[in-house]
Ligand SMILES: Cc1ncc(C[n+]2csc(CCOP(=O)(O)OP(=O)(O)O)c2C)c(N)n1
């Protein structure tokens with residue numbers, strides 16, 4: 001059983017991703033990685049897909065990772081960690097290694113929802129004992145904010161720029177959390193760095209479960225979201241409070257909302273501070289805002305219906 | 316003593332892999348290599364090896380899994396062909412650039428389009444500059460012997476590079492031949508214990524694999540990789556010497572057949588060398604000094620040694636089982652021409668493209684090439700440098 005998370009205990013632990021990494025200030029991704037590594041009571045070996053997190057944390061002779069870490073390519077963090085985890089099992093069986101080690105793959109939404117989807121799906125089906133964590137900032141940020149299949153409807157990106165004929169991304173985002181759960185893996189969940197306790201509890205819980213686990217974590221990117229550098233936590237909180245990014249988990253097929261907002265805020269509260277949605281507030285695009293709200297309401301109602309559990313009230 | 320068997324090339328490679336007993340293998344099926352992994356996984360299922368399998372959803376993931384497993388710190392192998400190798404292309408560079416001693420059997424097959432599953436060297440040639448060591452094999456015996464040696468070469472502490480063992484699809488992979496297998500014990504001792512180098516699983520010394528390297532150091536890394544490659548031929552020769560001790564079979568960087576006093580010669584890779592040798596014997600019987608050179612270590616290419624071996628001939632025909640688009644000569648021809656480039660007096664060179672997509676290579680084709688060389692040696696003239704043979708006009 002996972003032990004309870006206590007701030008006092010956590011404050012004594014080492015940060016396993018050092019400061020001095022070169023991600024943009026105010027980026028959500030390193031905060032998430034620090035939370036994940038802090039939550040673990042086991043030694044972790046991590047794989048990282050190509051993307052912002054990878055290119056910024058391990059340049060030339062410097063690495064920000066205090067744990068064993070491997071970057072292979074863009075689309076294969078899941079397959080790469082499969083290899084590492086399999087060698088671990090092989091050597092353990094042969095008596096050459098006896099430590100309990102856990103394996104985590106980190107990928108951005110592009111490297112997870114799109115190009116890495118096949119290798120992720122394959123790794124989940126094979127049942128490797130690992131957690132795959134997607135830090136979802138909703139676009140290909142490292143190459144300059146191109147749309148991915150995680151980009152929300154209506155967002156302005158460099159490959160679906162909001163123009164006079166096409167007002168931003170015309171399609172809805174892919175619901176990857178549900179797709180991963182449909183692999184019948186023992187654990188899939190959504191988390192947000194604004195709700196650190198919920199996030200870390202989910203990591204701790206996932207680490208205790210044998211087999212493939214998937215965590216989708218919203219990761220604000222001030223460059224791509226066209227937002228202020230100091231509002232990553234505020235924005236991810238709004239994502240939860242507007243039910244744009246519901247916090248829930250699917251454990252052994254049972255869906256449970258882990259955080260229910262006290263008062264569900266309108267989606268405009270989440271969209272307004274972000275420059276990528278600026279055009280949605282023009283009068284001619286009112287229909288888009290309306291559609292986004294309707295979609296969220298529908299999703300949230302469906303999730304609530306699914307959720308079998310008592311819901312924790314947001315403090 | 317070992318045992319003499321009748322087996323296919325794929326069976327022989329699978330047998331070598333069983334004897335070496337790697338820690339992890341990750342694989343995806345493709346004709347004509349599938350059979351290797353089918354046989355191997357039955358060894359796994361029946362407890363004949365300790366290997367953990369990762370049966371992935373694509374070749375890209377197969378090589379990705381091999382890379383993860385190899386970086387973790389253990390002995391790793393896989394097998395593929397054609398489209399499978401093409402899908403791995405990105406990962407081939409990452410395996411070699413990361414210096415991971417993965418061993419892969421490449422059962423040579425043509426590339427699409429048009430779709431063709433038969434023997435052809437286009438796949439191996441496409442991967443020749445990916446930083447992998449390439450050993451090519453004439454028959455099942457050589458494929459078996461090369462596979463065993465490949466682990467020692469790849470895992471050598473001065474090298475730590477991935478190695479691929481090439482054998483011809485169907486012609487060797489699926490034909491039954493006489494093969495001498497070594498005893499399990501001998502192979503196990505020859506391969507030795509896998510030695511780790513900066514394993515990811517070492518928690519006391521955490522390492523980061525796969526950094527971003529910008530303009531400041533990238534060139535230095537690439538040059539270092541080239542330097543490592545330059546050490547490969549000597550290691551190949553040393554390993555061959557040790558292998559001779561346990562097998563009685565001699566291997567070098569390339570094989571020469573009746574080449575020492577030859578005036579004309581063929582250069583050819585893999586299975587077609589056998590047919591060519593027979594025809595060379597016929598020409599020798601007729602008093603014509605013909606010989607053959609068959610590269611074994613194709614990457615890194617031993618330019619100097621091969622140039623030395625061929626420079627004294629009057630005329631040489633390089634036979635390629637792969638074409639190169641863009642009006643180019645065949646890939647082997649280009650390498651042979653480069654190896655002769657430094658010499659002032661060098662043989663006349665011609666290039667024949669043969670056997671694409673599994674088209675038979677017949678004694679008549681070798682005869683045609685040799686007869687042309689006889690003429691060229693006599694007159695100093697050739698009709699054309701590159702020509703397709705065995706093709707319907
Ligand atoms: C096969 C391949 N295609 C494209 C790229 C270029 N590329 C590198 S990172 C990246 C975007 C990464 O986006 P995402 O996964 O969302 O992570 P983020 O940068 O947003 O953190 C792309 C397209 C690549 N490295 N490899």
Ligand code: SF4
Pocket residue numbers: 023024026027028029052053056137141142220221222223224
């Ligand atoms: S571009 Fe965005 S995701 Fe990338 S480091 Fe900067 S803030 Fe983070």
